[in-house]
Amino acid sequence: MSKKNLTERDICTKFITPALESAGWDIYTQILEEFPLTKGRIIVRGKLHARAQHKRADYVLFYKPNIPIAVIEAKDNTHSMSDGMQQGLGYAELLQVPFVFSSNGDGFIFHNKIAQDGILEKEISLDEFPSPETLWNMWTKNQGLDEEQNTLITQDYYSDGSKKTPRYYQLLAINKTIEAIAKGQNRILLVMATGTGKTFTAFQIIWRLWKSRAKKRILFLADRNILVDQTMTNDFKPFGSAMTKIQKRQANKSYEIYLSLYQAVTGNDEEKNIYKQFSPDFFDLIVVDECHRGSAAEDSAWHEILSYFSSATQIGLTATPKETKEVSNIDYFGDPIYTYSLKQGIEDGFLAPYKVVRIDIDKDIAGWRPDKGMVDKYGNEIEDKIYNQKDFDKTLVLEKRTELVAKKVSDFLRQTNRFDKTIIFCENIDHAERMRQALVNENSDLVAQNHKYVMRITGDNEEGKAELDNFIFPESKYPVIAVTSKLMTTGVDAQTCKLIVLDQRIQSMTEFKQIIGRGTRINEDFNKYYFTVIDFKKATELFADPDFDGEPVQIYTPKNPDDSPVPPDDETEENSENTSNQDEQNPQNNDFTFDDSNNNEEGSKVRKYVVSNVEVKVAAERVQYFDANGKLITESLKDYTKKTLSKEFASLDDFLTKWTKSEKKQAIIEELSNQGIFFEALADEVGKDCDPFDLLCHVAWDMPPLTRKERAEQVKKQNYFTKYGEKARIVLEALLDKYADEGIVQIEQTQILTVSPFTNIGTPIEIIKAFGGLEQYNQAIHDLEQALYCA
Structure with a gap:
C-alpha cells in the first residue's frame, strides 16, 4: 500500500514509533502517545453544558517518568513534513519543553528552542532522531546544571504503580520548583487556583526532595485543622511512619515529615515554646499552605515561625497571593515561579x-x-x-x-x-x-x-x-x-x-x-x-x-522600623482576613456576636436596628455567563449561537457550501456541539421538529425554518426515487420517514438498517446489495441529503 493511503495512526505505528525505538527511547516509560493536555472547556448556557475539544499531543517524550522534554506532532503522508509544527509548538508552549518535532513519516522537522547556532529548525531523517541522552544533555548544558543538580532534578516522582500522571500544569509547578531549589533558590512562591491540586503538587515536591535526601526534615504548615488531617490521610499518606502532626506542647524530634496547624505553634508564650524546642536549623524545608493568610504580614505570629527557621528553604502555596500596601507575599517569597490561574483552569476544562x-x-x-x-x-x-x-x-x-x-x-x-x-x-x-x-x-x-x-x-x-x-x-x-x-x-x-x-x-x-x-x-x-x-x-x-485573574503585582513598600502602624480600615483585605480567622478561632469577636440591641442599656447607642415592616422587592435581575476570554457577558442562547457561527462561517453561503460538501452532517453537528451550541435547547425555542440545519440558518441568518417533515415532503414531490430499483426505493422512502421522525444523524448510520422497518425489507447485506454495494449505498445517502437541503 502506498504511504499516501495510510492514516495518521498508521504513520505513527509504522514509521515514527520505530524511529524512536531505534534512537533508544523506551516505549513503556519514555514514549507517551496521544498524551492528554487539557480536558476541553465546559461551555454553559441555561441548564445545559458541553465540553469543547480537548488538546492532546500525538507524542510527548519523557527523559524520566514525569519529566517531559519533547513533543512530536504527526500528520498523514498527504501533508508535508512540517505541517504539524505550529500545532506542536503550541503543545510545547503548554508543557514548556525545549524540543519539538513534526513528521509525516518521511522524516522529521526538528525545532530546537535552545539552539546555540541560531538555526531553530532543520530537517532530519528517520534514523537521525536524537537519543534521550542527547536531548537531555543539550538541555542541562543550556541550563548550566552540574552533576549534583542533575541528580536532584531527575529524582523520581512518587508512583503507586498506576499509569496516572500529574496534569501538565502540575508537572510544570513541580519540576520548576525542583529546578529552582537545585539552583539554590530558597524562597519560592507557587500560585495555583483553588481546585487544581496544590496539596498533591506539594506532596510530589516534598517526596522528590526527601527521597533524594536534598531535604531531610520537612515542615508543612496549614491554617485549618481539617486541612492538616485531610493532607495526612490523603495526599501525604505514602510518608507513613516518617510523618507526624505537631500537637500543642509536644515536640517529638524523631520524625522527618512534620505537619502542623499554624495556631498549634503560635499564640501564647507556652505554645510558642513548641517550635522553639526545635533548633533554628532543624528543618531543611518549610511548605506554607494558603500563604496569602497571616503569614504574609511582617508582624504576624505566623511570620515569626518562618523567620525563626530562616535557614530552611521555604515554599509558599496560594490561590490568591496577597498584595496590598501593608502585606506582600512577593516581597517575602519573590515573584511566583509558576502561576496557574482560574481562567486557565476553566479554559483547559479542569x-x-x-x-x-x-x-x-x-x-x-x-x-x-x-x-x-x-x-x-x-x-x-x-x-x-x-x-x-x-x-x-x-x-x-x-x-x-x-x-x-x-x-x-x-x-x-x-x-x-x-x-x-x-x-x-x-x-x-x-x-x-x-x-x-x-x-x-x-x-x-x-x-x-x-x-x-x-x-x-x-x-x-x-x-x-x-x-x-x-x-x-x-x-x-x-x-x-x-x-x-x-x-x-x-x-x-x-x-x-x-x-x-x-x-x-x-x-x-x-x-x-x-x-x-x-x-x-x-x-x-x-x-x-x-x-x-x-x-x-x-x-x-x-x-x-x-x-x-491577572498576574500578581507587588505594591507593598517595606516600612521604616520607626513608623507607627496604621490600623486597617474596616473594608481592607487585612481586616477581612483577620475577621475570617476570628470567626473560626474567636467567635466572640464583636462583628460576629448575635444581635442584642433590644437589650441595650438606657442611653447607650443601639448597635443594630431591626425593622420588620418595610417592604422590599427585586428591582432588576439578569444572568451572565463566563466567556472564552474570562469575561462575564449577558448573552442569550440565540446570541451565543449566532456569534459562534459567525466565527466559524463567513456567510450563509459559506455555511451552505460546507454543509453540502460534508460527507457526514453529523461531523458538523458534533463540532458545533463541542463549541457549546445546544441544538436541543434551540429546538425548544425555534421548534422541536426542526432539523439542526434549519435551526442554524434561522438563528444566525434569519431564514424561515422548515420542519423535517416539510423537507421530507419536498423530496417526495420531486420524483427523486425514480432512478432506483424497487427495493432501493422502498429503503430510501423508509429512510426519509426516519429522517422526518428522528433527524439527519440517524439516517447517516448504517446501524439503522438493523431496526424496523428495515428488518422487514431484508438483512443489512441484502439492502446494501440492492444499491449495488456499500459505496453505492453511501452515495445514495449523500444524494438523499443533497435533495433534502437543496431548498
Missing part, C-alpha cells in the same frame, strides 16, 4: 465555569430612610439617616429583605434541583442565623423531613461545625444549604457545591477569589460541571477587576 445571577433589591439601590421618630421592632428609635447596602445586616436589619433573599434562593433551587449543595455567605453570624430561619420557613416541607436540610455553619456553633464534613462529603445528602459568614471562605473542598449565594458585601479581592473557589471543582460522578453565583450585593463586580 475547573468548573460559572454563571452569575445578579439580583438587585430596590432598597439596596435607592437606600432607605426611616420616618421621623420611627422605632424598630424592639422599640428603639431609629437614627434618622439614609441607610444603604453598606448598612444592611450590619447596623440595620430589614427582615423582609432577608425573607426575599431566602425566597429567591429557594425559587432558584426549585427550578434546578432542591438538593444541589449550596453555600450562602452572610455579613456576620447574626445575619447567618436570621437567614437560616428564613430558609427553614421557605423550605418547611424539606426541613420537616430532615432538619439538617438547612444548617448554619459558623465559628460559634458546634452543631453546625460538626456538619461541615457531611456538607463536603459528596455521598452525604445533608446538609444541603450551608449558611455561613466567614468560616467556609477557605479550606472547604466542596466538590459538589453547585450554588454560591453572596449576600455579603465583599471588598477584599483575596476573599472574593477564595469564595468563588468553593465552587470551581468538577465532580462528574455527581453531575457537577459548573456552578451558579447568585449575587445580591454587587460583589461580582469584582469579576471585572483586572486583578481578579
Whole structure:
C-alpha cells in the first residue's frame, strides 16, 4: 500500500514509533502517545453544558517518568513534513519543553528552542532522531546544571504503580520548583487556583526532595485543622511512619515529615515554646499552605515561625497571593515561579465555569430612610439617616429583605434541583442565623423531613461545625444549604457545591477569589460541571477587576522600623482576613456576636436596628455567563449561537457550501456541539421538529425554518426515487420517514438498517446489495441529503 493511503495512526505505528525505538527511547516509560493536555472547556448556557475539544499531543517524550522534554506532532503522508509544527509548538508552549518535532513519516522537522547556532529548525531523517541522552544533555548544558543538580532534578516522582500522571500544569509547578531549589533558590512562591491540586503538587515536591535526601526534615504548615488531617490521610499518606502532626506542647524530634496547624505553634508564650524546642536549623524545608493568610504580614505570629527557621528553604502555596500596601507575599517569597490561574483552569476544562445571577433589591439601590421618630421592632428609635447596602445586616436589619433573599434562593433551587449543595455567605453570624430561619420557613416541607436540610455553619456553633464534613462529603445528602459568614471562605473542598449565594458585601479581592473557589471543582460522578453565583450585593463586580485573574503585582513598600502602624480600615483585605480567622478561632469577636440591641442599656447607642415592616422587592435581575476570554457577558442562547457561527462561517453561503460538501452532517453537528451550541435547547425555542440545519440558518441568518417533515415532503414531490430499483426505493422512502421522525444523524448510520422497518425489507447485506454495494449505498445517502437541503 502506498504511504499516501495510510492514516495518521498508521504513520505513527509504522514509521515514527520505530524511529524512536531505534534512537533508544523506551516505549513503556519514555514514549507517551496521544498524551492528554487539557480536558476541553465546559461551555454553559441555561441548564445545559458541553465540553469543547480537548488538546492532546500525538507524542510527548519523557527523559524520566514525569519529566517531559519533547513533543512530536504527526500528520498523514498527504501533508508535508512540517505541517504539524505550529500545532506542536503550541503543545510545547503548554508543557514548556525545549524540543519539538513534526513528521509525516518521511522524516522529521526538528525545532530546537535552545539552539546555540541560531538555526531553530532543520530537517532530519528517520534514523537521525536524537537519543534521550542527547536531548537531555543539550538541555542541562543550556541550563548550566552540574552533576549534583542533575541528580536532584531527575529524582523520581512518587508512583503507586498506576499509569496516572500529574496534569501538565502540575508537572510544570513541580519540576520548576525542583529546578529552582537545585539552583539554590530558597524562597519560592507557587500560585495555583483553588481546585487544581496544590496539596498533591506539594506532596510530589516534598517526596522528590526527601527521597533524594536534598531535604531531610520537612515542615508543612496549614491554617485549618481539617486541612492538616485531610493532607495526612490523603495526599501525604505514602510518608507513613516518617510523618507526624505537631500537637500543642509536644515536640517529638524523631520524625522527618512534620505537619502542623499554624495556631498549634503560635499564640501564647507556652505554645510558642513548641517550635522553639526545635533548633533554628532543624528543618531543611518549610511548605506554607494558603500563604496569602497571616503569614504574609511582617508582624504576624505566623511570620515569626518562618523567620525563626530562616535557614530552611521555604515554599509558599496560594490561590490568591496577597498584595496590598501593608502585606506582600512577593516581597517575602519573590515573584511566583509558576502561576496557574482560574481562567486557565476553566479554559483547559479542569475547573468548573460559572454563571452569575445578579439580583438587585430596590432598597439596596435607592437606600432607605426611616420616618421621623420611627422605632424598630424592639422599640428603639431609629437614627434618622439614609441607610444603604453598606448598612444592611450590619447596623440595620430589614427582615423582609432577608425573607426575599431566602425566597429567591429557594425559587432558584426549585427550578434546578432542591438538593444541589449550596453555600450562602452572610455579613456576620447574626445575619447567618436570621437567614437560616428564613430558609427553614421557605423550605418547611424539606426541613420537616430532615432538619439538617438547612444548617448554619459558623465559628460559634458546634452543631453546625460538626456538619461541615457531611456538607463536603459528596455521598452525604445533608446538609444541603450551608449558611455561613466567614468560616467556609477557605479550606472547604466542596466538590459538589453547585450554588454560591453572596449576600455579603465583599471588598477584599483575596476573599472574593477564595469564595468563588468553593465552587470551581468538577465532580462528574455527581453531575457537577459548573456552578451558579447568585449575587445580591454587587460583589461580582469584582469579576471585572483586572486583578481578579491577572498576574500578581507587588505594591507593598517595606516600612521604616520607626513608623507607627496604621490600623486597617474596616473594608481592607487585612481586616477581612483577620475577621475570617476570628470567626473560626474567636467567635466572640464583636462583628460576629448575635444581635442584642433590644437589650441595650438606657442611653447607650443601639448597635443594630431591626425593622420588620418595610417592604422590599427585586428591582432588576439578569444572568451572565463566563466567556472564552474570562469575561462575564449577558448573552442569550440565540446570541451565543449566532456569534459562534459567525466565527466559524463567513456567510450563509459559506455555511451552505460546507454543509453540502460534508460527507457526514453529523461531523458538523458534533463540532458545533463541542463549541457549546445546544441544538436541543434551540429546538425548544425555534421548534422541536426542526432539523439542526434549519435551526442554524434561522438563528444566525434569519431564514424561515422548515420542519423535517416539510423537507421530507419536498423530496417526495420531486420524483427523486425514480432512478432506483424497487427495493432501493422502498429503503430510501423508509429512510426519509426516519429522517422526518428522528433527524439527519440517524439516517447517516448504517446501524439503522438493523431496526424496523428495515428488518422487514431484508438483512443489512441484502439492502446494501440492492444499491449495488456499500459505496453505492453511501452515495445514495449523500444524494438523499443533497435533495433534502437543496431548498
